[in-house]
Amino acid sequence: MELIIKNLDKQYGNGVHALHDVSLTINKGMFGLLGPNGAGKSSLMRTLATLQDADTGSVTLGDIDVLADKASVRKVLGYLPQEFGVYPRTSAVDLLDHLALLKGFESGADRKQMIEQLLVKVNLWEHRKKAVASYSGGMRQRFGIAQCLIGDPKLVIVDEPTAGLDPGERNRFYNILSEIGENIIVILSTHIVQDVRELCTQMAIMNHGRVLFSGKTDDALLEVRDKVWEKKVGKAELADYQQQYKVISNKLVGGQPLIHVFSEAAPGNGFDRAEENLEDVFFAKLNQLV
Structure with a gap:
């Protein structure tokens, strides 16, 4: 499909x-x-x-x-939004049962079996009788996956x-x-x-x-392969480097900026070739460097 x-x-x-x-x-x-x-x-x-x-x-x-x-x-369809609400005093097993009923599963026995399988899959079976509102952030997200999977989407x-x-x-x-x-x-x-x-x-x-890019993750990396170079620079020098080079990103390493720049050829000036990563592709696309 x-x-x-x-x-x-x-x-x-x-x-x-x-x-x-x-x-x-x-x-x-x-x-x-x-x-x-x-x-x-x-x-x-x-x-x-x-x-x-x-x-x-x-x-x-x-x-x-x-x-x-x-x-x-x-x-x-199974959908887990960025934020989702729950009934404050409803347990995980009761809330999943309610959601399964809304999705058309009328047989109580079928719902019970499916809910047990889902809670085991997301490692919440031991906490099935606790109110979902009391769950930690990670537990709530795992509950969110469980409700996504109701009905074999x-x-x-x-x-x-x-x-x-x-x-x-x-x-x-x-x-x-x-x-x-x-x-x-x-x-x-x-x-x-x-x-x-x-x-x-x-x-x-x-x-x-x-859409700036669509395809295989490995193909995305090919777009910057052998074209990413890195160098540690002083904080006071950062603005000058950003004017002289196609800076993809900069981050502090040991309190000192480490910059990645995009260049088809070796830029010299103390730059070393960096191993490309998906973050380089991401920022290079956002900054329209590739």
Whole structure:
């Protein structure tokens, strides 16, 4: 099954043009949608999740017209928004039972079996009787994945899922996403480059509502291979280097700026070739260097 997005456009009433002629083809597996805040990622996710309409364009999931047949989409969709509310005193098992009932699972025995399997999958079975509102951030995100998987969806969308999670919870979340992404389409919308590199074989980079890159993660790295150079510079020198070179990024290492620059040939002046990474691609695309 493929998700095919063609020429999608969306402008809000306040004049914000959130999506500009967005076209993507997304196959089974983990797909990373990478971009800074305000890039249009959430607008695209909300459109795919049938929560808002597009102005123009088309979206198909297999033989389903996503924009026209929202009821059919919702039957095969799992969605984890950036923030989601819960009933304050409702336990995980009761809330999943309620959500499963809303999704059309009328058999109590079937719901009970499915809910047990889901809570075991996300490692929350021991906490099934606790109120979801009392969960830690990581536990709530894992509960969010459980509710995504009700009904064996064909498309799962997760929006900024690891923001605020500690490293242990991030790793647990990665493992769950990787497992479910083996058989269905999983779209991971994030501004965290590491999330995409560790999880996804396909990706797109967005900014200001436009797609700057779409393809395999390894192909993205090819665009900057042997063209990234690094050097430690003094803080007072940073502005001069930014004027002289195509600076991709700078970060403090041991209290001293380490800059990455884009150059087809060795720039000299003490620069060493850097091992390219997805963060270099991301910032080079945002700064229109490649």
